[in-house]
Amino acid sequence: MHEFLLPAFLNLLQPLNIFLMIAGLAGGIVVGALPGLTATMGVALMVPVTFSMDPMNGLVMLGAIYVGAIYGGANSAILICTPGTPSSVATTFDGWPLCQAGRADEGLYTSLLSSSFGGIVGSFFLLFLAAPLAEGALNFGASENFWLCLFGLSTIAVMSADNMGKGLVSGAVGMLVSTVGLDPNSGAPRFTFGIYEMVQGVAVIPCMIGLFSFSQVLFLIGSERQHIADYRPRKGTFGKIFSYLLTKCKTVLLRSSIMGTLIGILPGAGGEIASIICYNESKRWDKDPSRYGKGCIEGVASSESANNAVIGGSMIPMLTLGIPGSAVAAVLMGALLAHGLQPGFKIFTATGELTYTFIASQFAVNLLMIPVGFVLCKCMARLLNLELNMVAIGIVVLAYIGAYAISNSMLDLWMVVLFGVVGFFGVMVGWDAGAMALGVILGPMIEENLGSCLQLAQATDGGLQTVLAGGFINKILIGALVLSLLTPFLLKWKKARAKASEDDHA
């Protein structure tokens, strides 16, 4: 490895590579910020362009687009409460309240610096720990994935600590919605309500756009305000946020980045799952969890560092085992193959210089993202000065384009309206849109893995119990799940005890 590191970093100093990293980042940030245009779409669009390039230049640019797009989603999540990519769903939880409080600049700078930090941690893991971590991920079978998803779902308990019951039932509604379409185990169509197009199921992105974007349009229009938020950028905010993250958020950033990387290694578990889990873990371990959801810097930091750390994590199994950890990693793997790179052990030896240049570019891209993102987010923040009616109506059009672009289906437009109305009225009566979104994302994985476990149980001595509870990883995950579900009660008990002790002293 060491013999390739110096040439790799020197390759990055070539002017063309620097230009491609900046261009890729800027393009990725814009694509990520536009609702409905995902990182996968951005990278996939540019793969054919790289065929005419030198493999090194092409891969460096694709990596930059990936990083830029995942970060870019935070801009629209904070400014118009519309997650630009599914990975930034959790960013809306605190980013949007920050924006509404006239502190959009704080949210934007937090997301920029946290994304950069998360990306660097992910790249560090990619560079030094790729091989051992990839071997560990291979031990995750159906039962381990089932428990991991349930653990992810159990975070609802923390997410909706004020009303855990409604949060849990909302999560179940989300999972039930995800069962529409083809059954992942038998392949038969279900719950189509007599509409043929429903066989394709409820796509995640139109559903998220409806729940978080269209519903917000209704709230904004109903609020009769003149502007989205009273935005007054203040001098020195960037430095203030930088020092706040460095002093008060270092644990949150480090924990979320490491967890994000580890989740990214697991095939199928992408940035959206990582950001929600890490957001909830930050909330769980915070001394005052009630701050979350009201414009808490730590909330934005945890979500954004996690989803960018996923990038490095998802590339670990892709480069070492040929198993992409996310949809974008799958597209990138296609690009690697097209450029003649074969994932596996040899990628680090036979084509070592090219591979390490690509990995090193991830460090450089995450550093370059700070100036590039700084300039772009300042431009995007000007959205807030527009008349609210114009922004709200514009969001409807962007939501429709974004939803339609996913699979060219008119049904997705209706899904946006349906979930928008559900999100609007649901939130009014106490449904938890975040929990519902988590259910829609995790539902198919839970059902598929449960189905595999049930089928496996028929051929295993000891039945389902052995399949689900056997093995060391399963036991660890079950323990984590139980602990996760008990956390709100433990925290309540701890708080009550502290209060009782204060009263005694008084």
Add this chain to the structure above:
Amino acid sequence: MRKSTADMLAGAAFLAVALAFWVQLDAEEGISRIFPLGLITFITVGGIWFIAKGFWRRTREGLGDANASRTGWKRVGIITAASVTYALLVPTLGFFASTGSFLFVTLFVLSNQELSLSSRGLRALLFAVLFCLAIWAGFVKMLNVPTPQGLLF
């Protein structure tokens, strides 16, 4: 909205979702049935729980416990109706014709009523044309994003 009313409405909505899926559940069998059946049961229990909790809460809360936030229902109704009409028109008129009409009509109706009709119309027209042009240039020309086709354009 009073907390008890919110609980009762949330419970009723949970039950409505469970019922809608339960009606279709009969067609499913074997492994396809297990996961949705478990969820429907859970949601039904949750729905009943929240309705009961709402009634219980109603006996204890005062009339002054209502949430005081105001919602401009007329404006919410206008944007919802306009969005539904927009989605209906897209396959017929085509994406850009229906988008232009949606932007113009909705902004015209929602704009500050104190402005004169002509200035509201001019603002809405300018906004609709510029926004459509920006979408055409950005999405269709630069990013090659497909937009729905219709009879017009």
